[in-house]
Protein backbone atom coordinates (compact mmCIF):
# COMPACT_ATOMS: atom_id res chain seq x y z
CA UNK A 471 0.00 0.00 0.00
CA UNK A 472 2.85 2.34 0.80
CA UNK A 473 4.11 1.92 -2.71
CA UNK A 474 0.71 2.64 -4.05
CA UNK A 475 0.59 5.84 -2.01
CA UNK A 476 4.05 6.84 -3.21
CA UNK A 477 3.14 6.22 -6.76
CA UNK A 478 -0.03 8.26 -6.33
CA UNK A 479 1.86 11.11 -4.72
CA UNK A 480 4.44 10.99 -7.47
CA UNK A 481 1.76 10.98 -10.08
CA UNK A 482 0.12 13.97 -8.48
CA UNK A 483 3.43 15.70 -8.29
CA UNK A 484 4.05 15.05 -11.94
CA UNK A 485 0.61 16.32 -12.80
CA UNK A 486 1.20 19.46 -10.81
CA UNK A 487 4.54 20.08 -12.37
CA UNK A 488 3.24 19.51 -15.85
CA UNK A 489 0.31 21.78 -15.19
CA UNK A 490 2.52 24.57 -13.97
CA UNK A 491 4.84 24.39 -16.87
CA UNK A 492 1.91 24.44 -19.24
CA UNK A 493 0.56 27.58 -17.58
CA UNK A 494 3.92 29.22 -17.80
CA UNK A 495 4.13 28.38 -21.48
CA UNK A 496 0.71 29.91 -22.04
CA UNK A 497 1.70 33.02 -20.16
CA UNK A 498 4.85 33.24 -22.20
CA UNK A 499 2.86 32.80 -25.38
CA UNK A 500 0.47 35.55 -24.30
CA UNK A 501 3.37 37.84 -23.51
CA UNK A 502 4.89 37.12 -26.88
CA UNK A 503 1.61 37.88 -28.59
CA UNK A 504 1.27 41.16 -26.68
CA UNK A 505 4.82 42.03 -27.51
CA UNK A 506 4.22 41.23 -31.13
CA UNK A 507 1.04 43.28 -31.12
CA UNK A 508 2.87 46.16 -29.52
CA UNK A 509 5.58 45.80 -32.07
CA UNK A 510 3.01 45.79 -34.85
CA UNK A 511 1.30 48.84 -33.42
CA UNK A 512 4.55 50.70 -33.20
CA UNK A 513 5.45 49.64 -36.69
CA UNK A 514 2.10 50.88 -37.90
CA UNK A 515 2.72 54.24 -36.29
CA UNK A 516 6.12 54.46 -37.95
CA UNK A 517 4.85 53.38 -41.35
CA UNK A 518 4.93 56.59 -43.39
CA UNK A 519 2.27 55.35 -45.78
CA UNK A 520 -0.24 54.99 -42.98
CA UNK A 521 0.54 58.33 -41.34
CA UNK A 522 -2.12 60.92 -41.30
CA UNK A 523 -1.56 64.28 -42.97
CA UNK A 524 -1.22 66.04 -39.64
CA UNK A 525 1.53 63.77 -38.39
CA UNK A 526 3.20 63.99 -41.80
CA UNK A 527 3.33 67.78 -41.59
CA UNK A 528 4.67 67.70 -38.08
CA UNK A 529 7.31 65.19 -39.08
CA UNK A 530 8.39 67.32 -42.04
CA UNK A 531 8.52 70.45 -39.96
CA UNK A 532 10.63 68.77 -37.32
CA UNK A 533 12.97 67.27 -39.86
CA UNK A 534 13.39 70.57 -41.71
CA UNK A 535 14.00 72.51 -38.54
CA UNK A 536 16.61 70.04 -37.50
CA UNK A 537 18.47 70.06 -40.78
CA UNK A 538 18.31 73.78 -41.51
CA UNK A 539 21.16 76.04 -40.60
CA UNK A 540 20.28 79.36 -39.00
CA UNK A 541 21.01 81.35 -42.10
CA UNK A 542 18.92 79.03 -44.21
CA UNK A 543 16.09 79.30 -41.74
CA UNK A 544 16.37 83.09 -41.72
CA UNK A 545 16.53 83.39 -45.44
CA UNK A 546 13.67 81.03 -45.86
CA UNK A 547 11.72 82.81 -43.18
CA UNK A 548 12.34 86.06 -45.04
CA UNK A 549 11.39 84.57 -48.34
CA UNK A 550 8.37 82.99 -46.74
CA UNK A 551 7.44 86.33 -45.26
CA UNK A 552 7.92 87.98 -48.62
CA UNK A 553 5.90 85.31 -50.29
CA UNK A 554 3.25 85.69 -47.63
CA UNK A 555 3.24 89.44 -48.15
CA UNK A 556 3.08 89.03 -51.88
CA UNK A 557 0.26 86.58 -51.50
CA UNK A 558 -1.50 89.00 -49.19
CA UNK A 559 -1.02 91.81 -51.68
CA UNK A 560 -2.06 89.62 -54.56
CA UNK A 561 -5.13 88.54 -52.67
CA UNK A 562 -5.87 92.02 -51.49
CA UNK A 563 -5.46 93.69 -54.84
CA UNK A 564 -7.93 91.60 -56.78
CA UNK A 565 -10.45 92.21 -54.04
CA UNK A 566 -9.73 95.91 -54.10
CA UNK A 567 -9.81 95.95 -57.84
CA UNK A 568 -13.06 94.06 -57.83
CA UNK A 569 -14.49 96.39 -55.25
CA UNK A 570 -13.18 99.42 -57.09
CA UNK A 571 -14.38 98.08 -60.40
CA UNK A 572 -17.78 97.37 -58.96
CA UNK A 573 -17.90 100.77 -57.33
CA UNK A 574 -16.75 102.42 -60.53
CA UNK A 575 -19.25 100.48 -62.56
CA UNK A 576 -22.05 101.44 -60.22
CA UNK A 577 -20.89 105.04 -60.13
CA UNK A 578 -20.52 105.12 -63.90
CA UNK A 579 -23.97 103.63 -64.39
CA UNK A 580 -25.45 106.01 -61.86
CA UNK A 581 -23.68 108.94 -63.45
CA UNK A 582 -24.79 107.99 -66.93
CA UNK A 583 -28.34 107.57 -65.72
CA UNK A 584 -28.27 110.90 -63.91
CA UNK A 585 -26.56 112.64 -66.77
CA UNK A 586 -29.15 111.43 -69.22
CA UNK A 587 -31.75 113.10 -67.05
CA UNK A 588 -29.81 116.36 -67.21
CA UNK A 589 -30.14 118.68 -70.12
CA UNK A 590 -27.44 121.07 -71.25
CA UNK A 591 -28.45 123.91 -73.54
CA UNK A 592 -25.76 125.31 -75.81
CA UNK A 593 -26.28 128.73 -77.29
CA UNK A 594 -24.06 129.41 -80.31
CA UNK A 595 -23.60 133.19 -80.12
CA UNK A 596 -25.09 135.49 -82.76
CA UNK A 597 -26.22 134.30 -86.19
CA UNK A 598 -25.80 134.99 -89.89
CA UNK A 599 -29.20 136.65 -89.73
CA UNK A 600 -29.40 139.11 -86.84
CA UNK A 601 -32.66 139.19 -84.90
CA UNK A 602 -34.30 142.57 -85.30
CA UNK A 603 -35.91 144.77 -82.71
CA UNK A 604 -35.22 145.21 -79.05
CA UNK A 605 -36.05 143.42 -75.82
CA UNK A 606 -36.14 144.30 -72.12
CA UNK A 607 -32.70 143.91 -70.49
CA UNK A 608 -34.29 141.49 -68.09
CA UNK A 609 -37.68 140.40 -66.76
CA UNK A 610 -39.64 143.47 -65.65
CA UNK A 611 -36.95 145.87 -66.85
CA UNK A 612 -37.89 149.17 -68.47
CA UNK A 613 -34.49 149.26 -70.17
CA UNK A 614 -34.38 147.87 -73.70
CA UNK A 615 -31.51 146.39 -75.66
CA UNK A 616 -31.06 145.13 -79.21
CA UNK A 617 -32.52 141.63 -79.59
CA UNK A 618 -29.15 140.41 -80.90
CA UNK A 619 -25.85 141.73 -82.28
CA UNK A 620 -23.83 140.76 -85.32
CA UNK A 621 -20.76 139.88 -83.28
CA UNK A 622 -17.10 140.23 -84.17
CA UNK A 623 -14.96 138.81 -86.99
CA UNK A 624 -11.52 137.22 -87.21
CA UNK A 625 -8.90 139.88 -87.92
CA UNK A 626 -6.69 137.38 -89.74
CA UNK A 627 -9.04 134.52 -90.65
CA UNK A 628 -11.90 136.74 -91.78
CA UNK A 629 -14.29 134.21 -90.24
CA UNK A 630 -17.42 135.62 -88.60
CA UNK A 631 -17.95 135.02 -84.88
CA UNK A 632 -21.36 133.38 -85.48
CA UNK A 633 -19.72 130.81 -87.79
CA UNK A 634 -16.99 129.93 -85.28
CA UNK A 635 -19.45 129.68 -82.40
CA UNK A 636 -21.69 127.29 -84.36
CA UNK A 637 -18.73 125.13 -85.39
CA UNK A 638 -17.49 124.80 -81.82
CA UNK A 639 -21.03 124.34 -80.47
CA UNK A 640 -21.65 121.32 -82.71
CA UNK A 641 -18.47 119.72 -81.41
CA UNK A 642 -19.38 120.56 -77.82
CA UNK A 643 -22.81 119.02 -78.33
CA UNK A 644 -21.24 115.80 -79.54
CA UNK A 645 -18.77 115.73 -76.63
CA UNK A 646 -21.44 116.35 -74.00
CA UNK A 647 -23.71 113.72 -75.55
CA UNK A 648 -20.81 111.27 -75.44
CA UNK A 649 -20.60 112.01 -71.73
CA UNK A 650 -24.26 111.13 -71.29
CA UNK A 651 -25.98 114.49 -71.33
CA UNK A 652 -29.00 115.44 -73.35
CA UNK A 653 -28.04 118.50 -75.36
CA UNK A 654 -30.21 121.12 -77.01
CA UNK A 655 -29.03 124.02 -79.13
CA UNK A 656 -30.68 127.41 -79.51
CA UNK A 657 -29.80 127.33 -83.20
CA UNK A 658 -28.28 124.80 -85.58
CA UNK A 659 -27.82 127.02 -88.62
CA UNK A 660 -26.42 130.43 -89.48
CA UNK A 661 -29.55 131.39 -91.38
CA UNK A 662 -31.97 131.83 -88.49
CA UNK A 663 -32.41 134.94 -86.39
CA UNK A 664 -32.65 134.18 -82.67
CA UNK A 665 -33.13 136.89 -80.07
CA UNK A 666 -31.47 136.82 -76.65
CA UNK A 667 -34.79 136.28 -74.88
CA UNK A 668 -35.61 133.42 -77.26
CA UNK A 669 -32.24 131.82 -76.52
CA UNK A 670 -32.86 132.00 -72.77
CA UNK A 671 -36.34 130.57 -73.21
CA UNK A 672 -34.91 127.42 -74.79
CA UNK A 673 -32.91 126.82 -71.60
CA UNK A 674 -35.86 127.75 -69.35
CA UNK A 675 -38.35 125.52 -71.17
CA UNK A 676 -35.90 122.60 -71.10
CA UNK A 677 -35.19 123.06 -67.42
CA UNK A 678 -31.51 122.90 -68.32
CA UNK A 679 -28.89 122.07 -65.72
CA UNK A 680 -26.62 124.58 -67.45
CA UNK A 681 -27.01 127.22 -70.12
CA UNK A 682 -23.71 127.53 -72.00
CA UNK A 683 -23.44 130.51 -74.32
CA UNK A 684 -20.55 130.25 -76.78
CA UNK A 685 -18.93 133.49 -77.98
CA UNK A 686 -15.60 134.87 -79.14
CA UNK A 687 -14.32 138.24 -78.01
CA UNK A 688 -13.23 141.39 -79.80
CA UNK A 689 -11.16 144.36 -78.78
CA UNK A 690 -9.74 147.51 -80.37
CA UNK A 691 -6.41 146.41 -78.90
CA UNK A 692 -5.17 143.52 -81.03
CA UNK A 693 -2.67 142.42 -78.40
CA UNK A 694 -5.43 141.46 -75.98
CA UNK A 695 -5.96 137.73 -75.83
CA UNK A 696 -7.35 134.97 -73.63
CA UNK A 697 -10.64 133.51 -72.52
CA UNK A 698 -13.21 134.59 -69.96
CA UNK A 699 -16.65 133.64 -68.72
CA UNK A 700 -19.48 136.02 -67.88
CA UNK A 701 -22.26 135.67 -65.30
CA UNK A 702 -24.70 137.88 -63.43
CA UNK A 703 -23.86 139.67 -60.17
CA UNK A 704 -25.05 138.95 -56.62
CA UNK A 705 -27.01 142.23 -56.91
CA UNK A 706 -28.81 141.19 -60.08
CA UNK A 707 -32.30 142.73 -60.10
CA UNK A 708 -33.44 139.81 -62.30
CA UNK A 709 -31.95 136.56 -61.02
CA UNK A 710 -30.24 137.17 -57.65
CA UNK A 711 -30.98 133.59 -56.63
CA UNK A 712 -28.93 132.20 -59.50
CA UNK A 713 -25.72 134.05 -58.67
CA UNK A 714 -24.01 131.25 -56.78
CA UNK A 715 -24.73 128.55 -59.33
CA UNK A 716 -23.98 130.75 -62.35
CA UNK A 717 -20.74 131.92 -60.75
CA UNK A 718 -19.81 128.33 -59.97
CA UNK A 719 -20.54 127.26 -63.54
CA UNK A 720 -18.42 130.19 -64.80
CA UNK A 721 -15.56 129.33 -62.46
CA UNK A 722 -15.60 125.68 -63.42
CA UNK A 723 -15.59 126.38 -67.15
CA UNK A 724 -12.94 129.12 -67.21
CA UNK A 725 -10.70 126.97 -65.03
CA UNK A 726 -10.99 123.84 -67.14
CA UNK A 727 -10.94 125.77 -70.43
CA UNK A 728 -7.65 127.48 -69.64
CA UNK A 729 -6.29 124.20 -68.31
CA UNK A 730 -7.16 122.38 -71.53
CA UNK A 731 -6.04 125.08 -73.96
CA UNK A 732 -3.24 126.75 -72.04
CA UNK A 733 -4.72 130.14 -72.91
CA UNK A 734 -4.55 133.33 -70.85
CA UNK A 735 -7.36 133.48 -68.28
CA UNK A 736 -9.46 136.63 -68.15
CA UNK A 737 -11.32 135.14 -65.20
CA UNK A 738 -15.03 135.65 -64.60
CA UNK A 739 -16.69 138.92 -65.45
CA UNK A 740 -19.78 139.61 -63.38
CA UNK A 741 -22.26 141.91 -65.10
CA UNK A 742 -26.00 142.39 -65.34
CA UNK A 743 -25.79 143.88 -68.84
CA UNK A 744 -26.24 140.61 -70.76
CA UNK A 745 -29.93 140.15 -71.47
CA UNK A 746 -29.57 136.46 -72.36
CA UNK A 747 -28.11 135.78 -68.91
CA UNK A 748 -30.69 138.00 -67.22
CA UNK A 749 -33.59 136.13 -68.78
CA UNK A 750 -32.22 132.71 -67.91
CA UNK A 751 -33.92 130.93 -65.04
CA UNK A 752 -31.18 128.29 -64.94
CA UNK A 753 -27.41 128.58 -64.21
CA UNK A 754 -25.99 130.51 -67.16
CA UNK A 755 -22.59 131.60 -68.43
CA UNK A 756 -21.14 133.19 -71.52
CA UNK A 757 -17.90 131.58 -72.68
CA UNK A 758 -15.64 133.99 -74.52
CA UNK A 759 -13.27 131.44 -76.09
CA UNK A 760 -10.66 133.96 -77.15
CA UNK A 761 -10.09 137.21 -79.06
CA UNK A 762 -10.79 137.14 -82.79
CA UNK A 763 -9.13 140.55 -82.89
CA UNK A 764 -5.83 139.00 -81.82
CA UNK A 765 -4.20 137.66 -85.01
CA UNK A 766 -2.55 134.68 -83.34
CA UNK A 767 -5.52 133.67 -81.22
CA UNK A 768 -7.85 134.16 -84.16
CA UNK A 769 -5.89 131.73 -86.31
CA UNK A 770 -5.44 129.34 -83.40
CA UNK A 771 -9.20 129.17 -82.82
CA UNK A 772 -9.67 128.15 -86.46
CA UNK A 773 -7.66 124.97 -86.01
CA UNK A 774 -9.40 121.68 -85.32
CA UNK A 775 -6.78 120.81 -82.72
CA UNK A 776 -7.40 123.94 -80.64
CA UNK A 777 -11.17 123.67 -81.06
CA UNK A 778 -10.98 120.15 -79.63
CA UNK A 779 -9.15 121.52 -76.60
CA UNK A 780 -11.77 124.22 -76.14
CA UNK A 781 -14.54 121.62 -76.30
CA UNK A 782 -12.71 119.35 -73.87
CA UNK A 783 -12.20 122.22 -71.44
CA UNK A 784 -15.81 123.41 -71.51
CA UNK A 785 -17.15 119.85 -71.15
CA UNK A 786 -14.78 119.26 -68.23
CA UNK A 787 -16.12 122.46 -66.69
CA UNK A 788 -19.70 121.25 -67.05
CA UNK A 789 -18.74 117.94 -65.46
CA UNK A 790 -17.01 119.77 -62.62
CA UNK A 791 -19.98 122.08 -62.10
CA UNK A 792 -22.38 119.14 -61.88
CA UNK A 793 -20.06 117.15 -59.66
CA UNK A 794 -19.01 114.49 -62.14
CA UNK A 795 -15.30 114.30 -61.38
Ligand SMILES: [Zn+2]
Nearest residue numbers: 595621685686
Ligand atom coordinates in the same frame (compact mmCIF):
# COMPACT_ATOMS: atom_id res chain seq x y z
ZN1 LIG B 1 -20.37 137.48 -79.13
